[in-house]
Amino acid sequence: MSITVIVGSTLGNAEYLSDHIVNQLENKGFEVKHHYNCQVEDIINTKRLLVVTSTHGVGEIPFNLDETFNELEEMKVNLQHLKFAVVALGSRDYDLFCGAYDKVAEILKNKKAVELCDPLKIDCSEVFDHDSAYDEWSSNFYEAL
Ligand SMILES: Cc1cc2nc3c(=O)[nH]c(=O)nc-3n(C[C@H](O)[C@H](O)[C@H](O)COP(=O)(O)O)c2cc1C
Numbered sequence: 452m453s454i455t456v457i458v459g460s461t462l463g464n465a466e467y468l469s470d471h472i473v474n475q476l477e478n479k480g481f482e483v484k485h486h487y488n489c490q491v492e493d494i495i496n497t498k499r500l501l502v503v504t505s506t507h508g509v510g511e512i513p514f515n516l517d518e519t520f521n522e523l524e525e526m527k528v529n530l531q532h533l534k535f536a537v538v539a540l541g542s543r544d545y546d547l548f549c550g551a552y553d554k555v556a557e558i559l560k561n562k563k564a565v566e567l568c569d570p571l572k573i574d575c576s577e578v579f580d581h582d583s584a585y586d587e588w589s590s591n592f593y594e595a596l
Contacts, residue, residue: 452596453482455497457489459504459516459551464575465540469503471582472538475589476501488515491522499596500535500564502555505575510550520558530562536592537570538585544576567595 456473460466466487473485486493494500507513512520539552547553549572556566571588578584 452480452499453484453497454499454501454596455484455486455493456501456503457486457493457516459502459513459555460487461505461507461513461515464581465503465505465513465538468538468540468581468585472501472503472585472589475586479593489519491519491526494519494523494533494559495528495530498532498534500533500559501538501592502535503538503540504551504555505540506545506547506549506551510545510547510553512551512554520555523562524558526562528562530559530564533559533562533564534567534596535559535564536567536595538588539570539572540575540581541572542576543574548572548574568592 458469476483537552539549541549568591573584
């Protein structure tokens, strides 16, 4: 089974976590495409998508992923073939906790993509072992795939 993992990260936390996630998926036998500089085609041309993103600014998607989602939002495209889940890193110190999750999920759902399971939202001000947080959540995700 193939899956695309895309990353939104400014300071590296989501990027490091995505490396762990890709290793876990490959150990489970998935064929993984891993994009830090994701293009809109990488989203459109896959059936399974895992978005690993932090939140920056005021509830914003990080710069390296924001433009791609802006482009996708403007496109007339039907993504009913696409199933997705989101691993979101943020901090409850900010008003819009994991705001990037809300934006990513809204844009994908507006294009008829189907969300596989509840997101994992990691509060990085309290949870420091992000890999273990993913491992605990991931059984829901694997079952839904
Ligand atoms: C300038 C700045 C703005 C942030 N804004 C938010 C926010 O609006 N909502 C949130 O949940 N977390 C926010 N965060 C917390 C980051 O999402 C969190 O530190 C995360 O671990 C960063 O991951 P990254 O290194 O992959 O970018 C912000 C952090 C910084 C430094």
